[in-house]
Amino acid sequence: MTEYPSLTHISIGALIGEAGGDPWQVDATVQSGDPGAISDLGRAFYNAGACTAETYAEFEQAQARFRASWNRENGEHPINDSAEVQRATTRLMVQREQLPAIGVDLSTTAANLAEIHRFSGMQVENLNAELHYIDALIDQALAHDQDTSALEDNAISVTSGVLRQVEALRDDYGAKLQASLTDLRAEHGYDPAPIEDVDGELGPEQRGRGSTHYYDTNQRAKDEALVNSGGPMTPEKADASARLRDFASATNPAADPEARRLAGERLDDFRMANFVGPLPKDPILGGDARTRARGRLDLQRQLEQGLYGLPPMTVDQATQQLDDGEQFARSTTVKRAVDALVSQGMSRQGADHTVSEVAGGVPWSDLIKHDSGLLAGAGAGIKGMADGASDGRHYVPDVLTAEDAGVLLRVGKHLGTAGTVIDGVLTLNDLAHGAKPGEALGGFAGGAGGGAFGAWVATVAAGSVVGPEGTFMAAVLASVGAAAGGEWAGKKVGGLFDSAFGN
Template sequence: MVPQLENLDIGQVIAAAGGDPWAVDTSLQRGRPNQISDLALAFHNAGRCTTESSKAFEEARNRFEASWNRENGNHPINDSAEVQRATQSLGVQADKLPKIGTDLENIAAKLAETQRISATQISSLDAQLKDIDGALGHLLHDPHNPEDTAAIQQRINDLINLADADTKSTLGTLESLRDGYTDNLEKAVTSLRVDDGYDPSPIQGIDDDGKSSHDEHDQNAVKNYDAKQRQLDQALVDSPGGMTPEKADAAARLRDYAIATNPAASLDARRLASERLDDFALAHFTGPLPTDRVLGGDARTRAQMRLELQKKLEQGILGGPQMSPDQATQLLDDSEQHARAFVMQQAVKGLEWQGMSPSAAKAVARGVEQGIPWAEMVKQDGQIVTLTGAGVDGAVAARGGRHAVDAFTPQDVKVFERIGKSLDAGGTVIEVGLATNDLMNGAPVGQTLGKLGGSIGGGWAGSAAGGALAGTFIGPEGAIFGAIIGAAFGAWTGENLGGTLGGQLDK
């Protein structure tokens, strides 16, 4: 919180510093390391822990305990349910659970440490500025000051310059601190997806990744529905005439609103109802939306596909059993979570297959996920820009940034450049995965997508059905998303059937 000062103009101080250190600190303090730590403990306890994994977890846990301020707060993550979903719905291997717990605990520890240091820096700055403010008050309001006007004005200017300098110095420290944490977080998330096969979607927002948490997002969805759509839906349901598909959809949304606003309903029931309301709003959103850096498309195409598949799953898609609304929504969530981890794994494997080192492959996938344009990762002489300033040979790059990219070998650079020729300027992770596999050898798009989707632990006919369904009314981006996410729905076919059915997209 910006300190209340009587003589210093804090707005001018922030302007002179080139940024607001209090805003940086507020952003960091939004994170909830205790929630991440509790989830980490649930994974750790559910796994078969070796002495080595237990030691790594305890070290991370001790770091967390040393920095956490033990503030209470909401706890929107259902820890035991998330572990159960990870093992049953997402197919995470049991022997991976301890490592997931350790990776999550390290995120919690790093966040808690970052928050503690940031709070200390802000407290020190506040004390310095209050001292300066007091000295200014003495100069400005002491009628008995023996100094002449020019001397007093010079001292006032010196104090203001000191305040500006202190604020700028603290801002630099906090920005560096935040960037270090962000880089650590991005690497940890990549490791969870690529090494562990787990997409840590539940910690979004509470890890201070610059996004709203799922709980905050759900609350906003309910508020927006209440403000913009609820009365229209009620009027449609109350209108004369028989039940129509439009009336049925409106009644379903009113039901979801009632559940989402019912404090007696379970946490999961409220969450799933809110997600359906959010899908409706996004599906009808007009205007540009950012591209999904992992799966392609955007939030609108994603929501449109989810709404369509929601209906199909409730009705019993392809002869399958009918699902309740909550079962269908949870299956969509699980499938997307699985798909994101799978796509990251496939992209890294593809880059390695092309000859890139494992560390470089992860760094490239992470950079694409963060939206760094492919061309921006390469200098004019073909070197990878380490977005902290060092190229392959350690020389200072012409461009800098905050995302640290690991050192690349000359072989990594060659692979990077070769793959880049197959991608658009703003490629996504799924495009990287496709560009490094069959598509580079001329395989049909649909067949490759079907095989890619079908290899997700079995895959069900959803690899084609989801892709064809989404592609019919959304377009190519939806077909890609649908083929991947649809393939995660079942477990009684495999890659060959996925390829055969996916090939129907090429006809």
């Protein structure tokens, strides 16, 4: 982060207030990413597979862009590249021939982040220089008893202008990142969890560090008192003891880095499960961070105890399985949404773009706007556009064809009530086949995992109507089933959903 300038006559706090935002903080958010770590991971994926001439050209182009903008030798967030490639090909079931293309996408993301680092940093450095100059002019004016209001206004104007520029850079990078994530999930079945802490956005490792501090401040003393209170070992005591163990692991610098990370994730699940107040909905899987955390804590206990006859897992194995399941859920949900739109007649490129927007938090009903990609605010939505236009040619972004627009206009009245990607999967499946939500989710799981999960269709449709918030649990169990051979999944999942959701 470019530091706040040290000024004599200009108050940074007042300047931020008048400018309408803090360009230094926006830049700090961007600079928190580590393009070098993402680039290294991309190269590992690229080298692990047999590349074609096309992927070689794309990879080299991305690497050239990266080298032109990135000059740091060592990143702060190293990633175990070989372990991640192995995880993708085994636990996430990514095909080896897809590895070079994943490497290209990751390298492109690294190049985009490196460029945003450079451009945003330059803007803020120039702002600091300009403010130092204005501050010196104010000093001269005051020495001669001159009015400084024009200079102060100039400082506000310059800061506001840079704020808009760095916000635009950040937003442009965010859109490119979301598009890349959609491509990785939909085209390759890979959810790149390791880059979440280095892509310039808040990731699980960073949340875990914050949650460790929260636990130390708000809960640790209560748990110590409960554990030391004597008497039998109750479930509450066991949970408190587990949290104290996780705090010790998360704060032990000599502990294995993976163990520290996983312990921090469990403390974050505890914090979010007890969070009070509104939370944004997960744009892909539905629900929010609170429902997600409660589901994770419940499944954590069951996996440690030996879920449905599986061998009990260690605490870290269970948490990693939850992580793998969630990544499986995100990649599979995005893929199914893209496939569903393609089955309705949309081009692959248009479907990728549409799902990418929804995965980035844009409601389905806001996806068409005249000569633009998004309908800002609470506009008429897709249905309104359908009522007022005969084809959609002038109401879609350039990436969509007129035929794509026609598909959106046709299915828009159904998708207008869908808030997330999984809502769209269920709605489009319902539109195509007249299936119930449970059947749609069963098909989603069955299609994702192949023969091991084919029985999900019958099991879920038999009585477990699982809404979008249950998709995370479904995918975790699918991932567990894949790791264990999957024979138990089709027979047992329905009962779990019945008990979990009170059906």
